Amino acid sequence: MDTAFSLTLITTGLAALVTSAGIFTIRRFEAWGQRNTSYFICFAAGVLISASFLHMIPKSFSMQSQAPVWLLAGFMGLHLFNRFVTAFVCEKDPSARDYVIGLIPMLGIGFHSFIDGFIYSISFSVSIFTGYLATVGMVLHEFPEGIITYLLLVRGGFRPGTAMTLAFLAAAATTPLGMLVSWPMVSSISEQTLGALLALSAGALVYVGATHLLPRAEQEHRKFSLVALAGGVLVAVVIVLSKA
Template identity: 60%
Template sequence: GALITVSFLHLIPHALGMNERAPVYLLIGYLTFHLINRFIHAYVCDRTPDTAIGLIPLLGIGLHSTLDGVVYAITFSVSVLTGTLAALGLVLHEFPEGIVTYILLLRGGFSSSKAWWLAFVAAALTTPFGTFLALPLIHQIDAKMLGALLAVSAGALVYVGATHLLPLAEREDRPYSLAAMGCGVFVALGIILTHA
């Protein structure tokens, strides 16, 4: 619920406001993750298909967190105050992303220590990586480019949430699945409102 909510209510509107071709980039992000999923199922997870339950979200959240790092670099280039305020909001949502990634990796059959480490890398370390990657290029990243990157990220997260995880929850048909999705929606709404 959280990934879908953040994508539709936060990332996509921002991307559309920055780049009129955002829907094309949204589709590119979605289809890219579809192809990655097909590759992982065909070549990586042929013996343990549950591994994809954790790997696909790991990649999607890692991409999104890397783009968060790009956003940090851009906001700090405006002013230290703007960057600090944006960083506080962005840091608040890295923690829930890490928890979601950790849980999905556990469900994918990863050990607790490996799931923790991979979730930490995807949700926390990729953000500073994105910042350091963007710093030398900061003057070449304009609003259109950022809009395109946000749309690709949103497409990846829509794929992860709506195409990869939601059908899995429906197949399992556990009583708490709907409640967990609702909690994800409310957590995402809280995060979005702190950004507003």
């Protein structure tokens, strides 16, 4: 368990570092970041979706008979949260609209990153391999997440320095925090409960990849976006097959 805790802490720190790198990159090399963000998004979506279907979902099904219910709950839970955020933005005072455009998505991304910390804890509690597989996809999607958070805050009217600070606190620092909060609970639960949480996490990952990352990339109609997506799928397949 000490080894699993150390690896989980290291990977959440890596996730925060990658998110910070995304924030720094878009701040210093904004033109380059905007040109290539869709490729990062597609690649990350390919890994997340494939890893969920090829390993995390089957693993949860073998541990928990009601895993399909939890899988649906994870997917629909994030969907409903996004609907809530959208409705909350629309109901805001028009005079505060500019700042809200940056703040509300920042809060939503912050919540998602906090839950990411739970997912790392759950995955490494199941097995080192499951944690490693989840880490590959999740770390890859942290880079564009940092970029997106920063850009939304800047477009909302925040100064670049303030946007960098807020983006780091919301998108980067929350992941290790979520891991530290969840680890004491996750490390002492039963296999049935762990399977349910793994299915819940897999549903969330599928939602992030299929409805959060891919649609954003498709809007840009980039020439090699399918290549980037296929590359992400291939990476997940190779990792899973290497374990078989």
